Amino acid sequence: MPNMSYTKALNRALGEEMGSDPLVLVLGEDINLALNNVTTGLLDLFGPERVLETPLSEQGFTGFATGAALAGMRPVVEYQIPFLTLLVLEQIYNQANRYSLITGGQARVPVTYLLPATGWRPGWGAQHSDQPYGIFAHTGVKTVLPATPSDAYGLFLSAIRDDDPVVLLAPLPALGLRENVVYAELAPIPLGVGRVHRVGDDVTVVATGHLVHDALAVAEQLTDEVSVEVFDPRTIYPFDWAGLAASLEKTGRLVVFDDTTRFCGLGAEILATAVEQMRLVAPPRRVTRPDSAVVIGCERALDLAVQPSREQLASAIETVAKS
Amino acid sequence: MVAEPPRPDPVALYRTMRLIRRFEERAVELARSGEIGSGVHACIGQEAVAAGVCAALRPDDIILSNHRGHGHLLAKGSEPGRLMAELTGRVTGVSRGRSGSFHPADFGAGVYGASGTVGHGAAIATGIAFALARQGGDRVAVSFFGDGAVNQGAMLESLNLASLWRVPAVFVCENNLYATTLPVRTAVAGSIVARAQAFDIPSSTVDGMDPDAVYDAAAAAVARARAGDGPTFLELLTYRFEGHHTFEYRTQPQYRDQEEIDRWRDRDPVPRQAERIPAQARGLVDEEVEALVEEAVRFALDSPRPDPVDVLDYLYANRIPLRAGVADA
Numbered sequence: 001m002p003n004m005s006y007t008k009a010l011n012r013a014l015g016e017e018m019g020s021d022p023l024v025l026v027l028g029e030d031i032n033l034a035l036n037n038v039t040t041g042l043l044d045l046f047g048p049e050r051v052l053e054t055p056l057s058e059q060g061f062t063g064f065a066t067g068a069a070l071a072g073m074r075p076v077v078e079y080q081i082p083f084l085t086l087l088v089l090e091q092i093y094n095q096a097n098r099y100s101l102i103t104g105g106q107a108r109v110p111v112t113y114l115l116p117a118t119g120w121r122p123g124w125g126a127q128h129s130d131q132p133y134g135i136f137a138h139t140g141v142k143t144v145l146p147a148t149p150s151d152a153y154g155l156f157l158s159a160i161r162d163d164d165p166v167v168l169l170a171p172l173p174a175l176g177l178r179e180n181v182v183y184a185e186l187a188p189i190p191l192g193v194g195r196v197h198r199v200g201d202d203v204t205v206v207a208t209g210h211l212v213h214d215a216l217a218v219a220e221q222l223t224d225e226v227s228v229e230v231f232d233p234r235t236i237y238p239f240d241w242a243g244l245a246a247s248l249e250k251t252g253r254l255v256v257f258d259d260t261t262r263f264c265g266l267g268a269e270i271l272a273t274a275v276e277q278m279r280l281v282a283p284p285r286r287v288t289r290p291d292s293a294v295v296i297g298c299e300r301a302l303d304l305a306v307q308p309s310r311e312q313l314a315s316a317i318e319t320v321a322k323s
Numbered sequence: 324m325v326a327e328p329p330r331p332d333p334v335a336l337y338r339t340m341r342l343i344r345r346f347e348e349r350a351v352e353l354a355r356s357g358e359i360g361s362g363v364h365a366c367i368g369q370e371a372v373a374a375g376v377c378a379a380l381r382p383d384d385i386i387l388s389n390h391r392g393h394g395h396l397l398a399k400g401s402e403p404g405r406l407m408a409e410l411t412g413r414v415t416g417v418s419r420g421r422s423g424s425f426h427p428a429d430f431g432a433g434v435y436g437a438s439g440t441v442g443h444g445a446a447i448a449t450g451i452a453f454a455l456a457r458q459g460g461d462r463v464a465v466s467f468f469g470d471g472a473v474n475q476g477a478m479l480e481s482l483n484l485a486s487l488w489r490v491p492a493v494f495v496c497e498n499n500l501y502a503t504t505l506p507v508r509t510a511v512a513g514s515i516v517a518r519a520q521a522f523d524i525p526s527s528t529v530d531g532m533d534p535d536a537v538y539d540a541a542a543a544a545v546a547r548a549r550a551g552d553g554p555t556f557l558e559l560l561t562y563r564f565e566g567h568h569t570f571e572y573r574t575q576p577q578y579r580d581q582e583e584i585d586r587w588r589d590r591d592p593v594p595r596q597a598e599r600i601p602a603q604a605r606g607l608v609d610e611e612v613e614a615l616v617e618e619a620v621r622f623a624l625d626s627p628r629p630d631p632v633d634v635l636d637y638l639y640a641n642r643i644p645l646r647a648g649v650a651d652a
Contacts, residue, residue, distance in 0.1 A: 060484050063443055064450035064453065164639045
């Protein structure tokens with residue numbers, strides 16, 4: 001059985017989609033040499049007309065992708081560093097994502113924005129270590145955050161095929177993950193549908209991205225004291241509220257384990273919605289990054305101090321389970 | 324290949340310009356009376372640019388407009404009634420009342436939107452042009468923007484990409500001397516066309532008050548794009564006779580002196596073109612345009628307004644569940 005890495009899953013999905021749909025093209029910086037390993041081999045297969053190496057002009061090439069999409073293509077834009085998508089929030093949020101609305105439905109803008117290494121990048125400093133999915137979800141841009149290689153494959157395919165702008169974030173700590181797969185069984189995964197990674201009865205843990213794997217480890221570690229269900233929304237926006245409600249219907253207890261900022265973060269939204277609309281028998285909790293998107297990025301101890309940890313999650317689960 | 328449009332008949336050019344002028348004058352009135360809630364950025368004085376450039380285009384070519392865009396749509400073939408309905412926020416508008424005066428799009432007429440962020444439409448037009456070329460054929464994309472746009476980073480990045488990738492685009496800078504209230508002489512170091520020339524894009528400065536001169540420059544640029552020779556940049560010297568936006572009727576900002584306005588009004592492109600055609604033809608056009616604009620206003624004001632129940636429609640092409648601002652009970 002092939003052992004597929006997360007990065008290879010992205011590469012495979014993109015290559016297959018470019019092979020089957022001539023309207024798909026990829027553009028970005030250093031993609032000819034596949035510095036992020038997502039575009040490996042694609043230049044040889046599809047040529048420079050469909051693998052467009054760009055100068056350092058994020059505003060220009062992001063707007064360019066909007067135009068190419070309006071004229072019928074399906075561009076995939078790779079961003080080497082997560083914050084670069086904030087430099088072009090104008091192009092993604094104010095232009096691409098508003099096109100359908102302000103044209104009264106005349107326009108479709110099927111662009112996928114691929115961020116192939118988000119979150120903590122040890123040693124790369126504060127300006128390279130953002131985890132910006134909360135910003136895109138807040139602004140209503142479809143946002144996916146795959147946790148596993150097969151989810152990365154399936155969600156990437158669906159993102160490219162979607163007729164709206166979609167941001168796909170691949171968390172750096174997940175890129176090295178491998179999974180045994182049967183290639184013929186790999187399939188698109190619909191946006192907006194979560195996944196229960198582990199069934200449990202007492203507490204629902206909503207975990208995102210690479211934190212799914214930490215949550216699974218904590219659940220195993222606590223297995224003698226509390227039965228933990230691990231729910232991965234996979235798509236941040238639109239969020240799978242029905243999937244979460246189904247889990248809480250059973251457990252009635254909730255902990256959110258999330259790699260974004262606490263203030264106005266994803267965790268806040270999930271807790272608020274659960275409190276307003278879902279079955280809860282105990283006050284919910286969240287384990288997040290602190291207020292402000294602080295990551296120092298150059299000193300390991302400082303970085304670990306601001307990231308949600310397994311210890312914090314275990315403590316939160318125990319508190320919620322007892323209350 | 325689609326046949327190239329013939330050189331425009333002077334009467335046809337006059338008709339387009341007269342239509343834009345009368346449409347805009349009525350739009351200003353409707354903005355001042357409150358029927359157009361957003362107010363308008365009128366293009367009165369700049370009609371020769373829209374008319375001359377669009378006369379060089381085919382129906383299957385694409386344009387990207389901007390906030391001062393009504394003239395572009397009319398010249399590209401949008402129905403005046405549906406455009407006026409858009410300005411007045413009616414469901415019969417070209418964008419179903421979702422764009423208003425600011426961002427009207429009419430895909431059927433080849434108008435793929437109007438960027439409200441100055442200069443950022445140039446990047447979109449570059450992408451459109453690239454895609455058109457890749458799909459075969461010889462269609463071109465035109466980006467309209469003002470002198471304020473030439474200092475935007477996105478604009479300069481777009482010129483670079485367009486030249487590198489030789490896309491069939493024409494960049495049309497309507498230099499009306501002011502970015503809102505900022506005079507171009509205090510905003511642009513160097514020159515406007517030198518920016519494009521730095522990227523190896525052929526550029527020229529043209530009298531934007533003369534539709535013939537505009538047409539000649541645009542036709543040459545379009546031919547060059549169709550031939551696969553890449554983008555061209557045109558700076559068209561023009562002037563808006565109205566304020567930046569109808570809010571100036573209230574705020575009366577003082578940034579232009581009357582002598583300057585009068586000097587440009589003496590070069591008004593609409594009567595200038597009228598003098599080039601027989602008086603009888605002018606009379607017929609004026610009559611026809613008057614009826615067309617009155618009918619457009621009537622159509623707009625008689626059309627239904629959007630139902631707020633549908634406010635979230637069109638947010639996404641592939642719909643997703645959307646929550647209201649109030650939790651369900």
